[in-house]
Amino acid sequence: MSHTSTATIPAAGQADPAGSASLRAAQRRSAELEALIAADAARFRILTGDRPTGPLHLGHYFGTLAGRVRLQRAGAELFVLVADYQVLTDRDVADRLSERIDGLVADYLATGIDPATATIFAHSAVPALNQLMLPFLSLVSVTELGRNPTVKEEIALSRQRAVSGLMLTYPVHQAADILFCKANLVPVGKDQLPHLQVARTIARRFDERYAGGSAFFPIPDPLLSATPNLLGTDGTKMSKSRGNAIALSATADETARLIRGARTDARRDITFEADVRPEVSSLVQLAALCQDRAPDEVAAEIGAGGSAELKRVVTESVNEFLRPIRQRRADLAADPGYLRGVLRDGNARAAAIASGTLTDVHALMGTGHGSA
Numbered sequence: 001m002s003h004t005s006t007a008t009i010p011a012a013g014q015a016d017p018a019g020s021a022s023l024r025a026a027q028r029r030s031a032e033l034e035a036l037i038a039a040d041a042a043r044f045r046i047l048t049g050d051r052p053t054g055p056l057h058l059g060h061y062f063g064t065l066a067g068r069v070r071l072q073r074a075g076a077e078l079f080v081l082v083a084d085y086q087v088l089t090d091r092d093v094a095d096r097l098s099e100r101i102d103g104l105v106a107d108y109l110a111t112g113i114d115p116a117t118a119t120i121f122a123h124s125a126v127p128a129l130n131q132l133m134l135p136f137l138s139l140v141s142v143t144e145l146g147r148n149p150t151v152k153e154e155i156a157l158s159r160q161r162a163v164s165g166l167m168l169t170y171p172v173h174q175a176a177d178i179l180f181c182k183a184n185l186v187p188v189g190k191d192q193l194p195h196l197q198v199a200r201t202i203a204r205r206f207d208e209r210y211a212g213g214s215a216f217f218p219i220p221d222p223l224l225s226a227t228p229n230l231l232g233t234d235g236t237k238m239s240k241s242r243g244n245a246i247a248l249s250a251t252a253d254e255t256a257r258l259i260r261g262a263r264t265d266a267r268r269d270i271t272f273e274a275d276v277r278p279e280v281s282s283l284v285q286l287a288a289l290c291q292d293r294a295p296d297e298v299a300a301e302i303g304a305g306g307s308a309e310l311k312r313v314v315t316e317s318v319n320e321f322l323r324p325i326r327q328r329r330a331d332l333a334a335d336p337g338y339l340r341g342v343l344r345d346g347n348a349r350a351a352a353i354a355s356g357t358l359t360d361v362h363a364l365m366g367t368g369h370g371s372a
Contacts, residue, residue: 022193030224033185041074047183047220049081052100056107057245058318059230059238062289067187067225069112078118079181079350080108082343085123085130086173088166105339107248110329115342121350122343123177128354132176133169135361139205140172140198150194175199180354184218189225196222210364227289228274231282233262249329252319259283259315264307272299280310287314290321 037044048068050056056065072078082101101122108120123130145151145168154170155163166173171194178186178199186196203217210216231237232244239245246255263279272295274281281295284302287310288295302309332339 022197023190026190026193026222026224029221033221033223037071037074037076041071041076044071044076044185045079045181045183046071046076046185046187047079047081047178047181048187049079049083049177050104051083051086052097052104053087054100054240055103055247055249057238057240057247058286058322059232059245060107061111061248062227062230063189063225064187065108065111065113066227067223071187072114072118073112076185078113079183080113080118080120080346081177082120082122083177086166086170088164101343102336102339103249103333105343106329106332109332109339109342110248110325115346118346119181119349120342120346122347125343125347126180126350126354128351128358129176129180130173131358132180132354132361133172135365135367136172136175136179136202136206137169139202139209142168144198144201145169145171148194148198150191153191171195171198172202175202178220179203179217180357181350182218182357184220185223186220187223187225189229193222196220206361210361216360216364228285230286231278233258235263235279235282246318248322248325249333250322251326255318255322256315259311259318262311262314264310268306269304270299270302270306270310272296280307283310283314287317290317 046068048064050060050064068078068080082104084097084101087097105120108118109115113120148171151168151170155167174195175198178196179202186199188196200219203219207213207216229237232239232242233246234242234244236242236244246258250258262283264283265277265280267277267280270280270284271277272281272284274285284295284299288298291298298313302313
């Protein structure tokens, strides 16, 4: 499973004020990685996942879920994390957690993730993973964590009066998620690159300090999605918490209502110009993704039909696309015992891997004496 990274991505705390160098390096490396995946996907162990804060939506599907399924079917080994502990990063309580975990697993399976080969697991069921946070925290400074631009943005957007320490250490927890299973590939959006840089820094420093420079932890590579970000129906970032997203579990009527209320603009002709007409272009992009066509082609077909015709086409495209996913999800949701069994099996496998990694970490660090 070892894989050597050639991307030069600045380490945590290293100067890269605009993030442009990191992004360009990640884009170049992602192109290289896609060629390697096409040649031999089995060399990759992938870690990905989501917080159980609500139902997954179309932004998740086209941004990450479809990619996970593609990579798994190509032969990569897939670990999918239900990040239940990280719900507390920006929330006072983990509300309706059990219900939301069931829903998340149903979303995964309905969109095509195969539990026969994927490991679907939860933070709270894998204590050895979380124990890795302590030695990992010793490998980064408070200054480096405070400089993380994604953490800064999340703190600024937090709904809490005072953020918890978990917010500052969120990237270190993500490093534990990635490194416990020695994942060497992490699909991310560009806003998550700073978090992955922390994981890369921790892996490198651990190997240098405790493993004599050998690759005990592989340096995980980011794999950037080629799918453009979709806007929510209000024209802002699509988000579960903002109520502007079309959930995979939404009914056809709910989908039609959300799209009917979507923000557009005053021009009648429909064009695909993402920089000039972001709201209209996002709707065109959504229809194009659902139809597996080029957005310019979809826009030209609608032409002078205006916003009403655009919304009709989007509604029809989305509902047709989601029809089989909704049916599979409804069948899965009707059998919560099966969903919990999938998670239980994944938890057991992840726990065994994490325990082995933690034992090896203790041995390399000279700690853990007397542990079982």
